[in-house]
Amino acid sequence: LKDYTAPGHAVWGMTARNREQNFALNLLLDTEIDFVTLLGAAGTGKTLLTLAAGLAQVLDVKSYREIIMTRVTVPVGEDIGFLPGTEEEKMTPW
Template sequence: EQNFALNVLMDPEIDFVSILGTAGTGKTLLALAAGLAQTLDDKLYTEIVMTRETTPVGEDIGFLPGTEEEKMAPWMGALIDNLEFLTNPAEGNEWERGATNTLISNRIKIRSLNFMRGRTFLNRYLIIDESQNLTAKQMKTLITRAGPGTKIVCLGNIAQIDTPYLTGTTSGLTYVVDHFKNWAHSAHITLQRGERSRLADYASETL
C-alpha cells in the first residue's frame, strides 16, 4: 500500500492524489517525503505548500497575532512530527542536522485556507491535510488555485470528521475522490495498515 502511494506521489503525470487512511497509516509522512524528494532533489517543484482547516466551523484566524505561519502553527503538529522523523536526528552532528532542518524548512510554506483566495500556485507541491473537514466548495476553491506544474495531495480520514455539519457523504474529500476517479491524471488509495504502533492500531480499531 505504502509503495503504491509513494509511486503515484512521485509520478509527474499524476496531478491530483487523494490518500485516505486511519491514524498511523503514514499518509502525512509519505506525502511529505515524496514532496521533499521532488522539491530538493528532482527540482520538480519550487516549494511545498501545506494547509488544512483550522477550526471545525472554519472561523477566521485573521484576528490571531503573528504571521500567517505563526497563526497556523498550533494546527501543524503532524507536519512537525513527520519532519523530525524524516530529518533523522539520530544521525549526523548538530551542525549537519541544523543545516538540513534549515534547508527543508525554507522549502515548506504553511498557509491558511483563509488566505488562499485569489492565489495561483505555480510549480508547487500542495498538501491539504485533514481534508475530510473541508466542504465541497472549499475543495473546489483550493484545487482551482493550481497553476501549471502544481501537484495537489489530499489527505484524510472520513471516520474523523470534526466539522459538525459534514458527514462521510457530504465531506469535500468524498466529493473530490468521486469527481476525479475517472481522470487519467489522478490517483486514489486507501491505506489500511497502521505503521505507528500496535497501541495506535488497536485504538483505531476499538475506540
C-alpha cells in the same frame, strides 16, 4: 510499479511498510499525476510519506519550486458556525 519497500529505493529515508504505502509513493512520485489525495486511519503514514515525496521532488529532483501544505479548516464533528465572533476570528486557529 517501483518497489519502495526496498531500502535502495527509500524516499528521503522513508520506505513503504506495506502495499498501500508503496502504492501511495508510486502515485506521489509519478510526474504524470497532478493531484493525489490519500485517505486512511491516523498513523498510517499519509503525511510523512507525502512530505518525503514532496521534499524529494522539490529539493532532489527539482521538479517543483515549493511545497504547500494545507489542512481541513473544520475539525470532524465541529461546526464553525456556532463559534462566537466574525468569520475572520473564527478562522484564527487555522
